[in-house]
Amino acid sequence: MTVVLTMELLVCFYWLLEMYVFVYCTEAHAKQRMEHFNYLAQMEVDCIEPVQESVPVISNVAKPVEFTVSELDHAAEGLFAELQQELNMMDNPLAIPQLESEFYFDDDSASEFTYEMVSLAEHEEEEDCIQLADLDEMEEESQTGYEEFASAKIGDCINGPQKWVVSIVGMEENYIHVSDGKRLWINVEEKASKLRNGDVLMLDVIRSGKEVTVDNLILLETNASADYVIPDESDYFYYEEQIAI
Numbered sequence: 001m002t003v004v005l006t007m008e009l010l011v012c013f014y015w016l017l018e019m020y021v022f023v024y025c026t027e028a029h030a031k032q033r034m035e036h037f038n039y040l041a042q043m044e045v046d047c048i049e050p051v052q053e054s055v056p057v058i059s060n061v062a063k064p065v066e067f068t069v070s071e072l073d074h075a076a077e078g079l080f081a082e083l084q085q086e087l088n089m090m091d092n093p094l095a096i097p098q099l100e101s102e103f104y105f106d107d108d109s110a111s112e113f114t115y116e117m118v119s120l121a122e123h124e125e126e127e128d129c130i131q132l133a134d135l136d137e138m139e140e141e142s143q144t145g146y147e148e149f150a151s152a153k154i155g156d157c158i159n160g161p162q163k164w165v166v167s168i169v170g171m172e173e174n175y176i177h178v179s180d181g182k183r184l185w186i187n188v189e190e191k192a193s194k195l196r197n198g199d200v201l202m203l204d205v206i207r208s209g210k211e212v213t214v215d216n217l218i219l220l221e222t223n224a225s226a227d228y229v230i231p232d233e234s235d236y237f238y239y240e241e242q243i244a245i
Helices: 002-048 074-091 107-128 132-138 189-194 231-244
Strands: 160-172 175-179 183-187 200-208 211-221
Touching: 183 211
Parallel strands: none
Antiparallel strands: 160 175, 160 200, 175 183, 200 211
């Protein structure tokens, strides 16, 4: 009987202790939440209240700017006169400046000299200058007879794999200068050593913007070389080669 009463007392004591701890923890949690809510409310009040700072007043009235005009002396006026004369000569390149010289020119020689200057100017303008018409002539269609094998041309500027039929118009190390109406330099690596100017090629290329990669190269037509000349035609071949040089 004594053992049973002792166990009951222990159970009651444990229950009372558990209730005390539960009530204490609940009150502490409620107190903590209340403090947290009060802190948040205080922060909202602080954020809502605007902070006013004193702004200094700046006067927008600008003072008028006074310009002082300086007077030119005789040396400055002479310099401006020389500059104006040089500008007039640049506007008229055929004008002949009047220079002091120990040589004497009569009217006939002066007019002949002026005529030569005009002739030289016209010659430079007509023959020595590149015009847009010259570029159009350089970009004429090159007919090779194999155009039906081409799926695109250089001037189409199409990206991706495509076939070109071109002729070689120039060579430099591993690069060949090809044309089908438009010209382009292409790197064919060691295959360039087996090609010649004037050869007609079919190229399988992959184009990406300005980069062109040669995937395959087929020689459609080539000029005769000294390695394939018939013996009785060698003299005629070298004669044509000398004329070309």
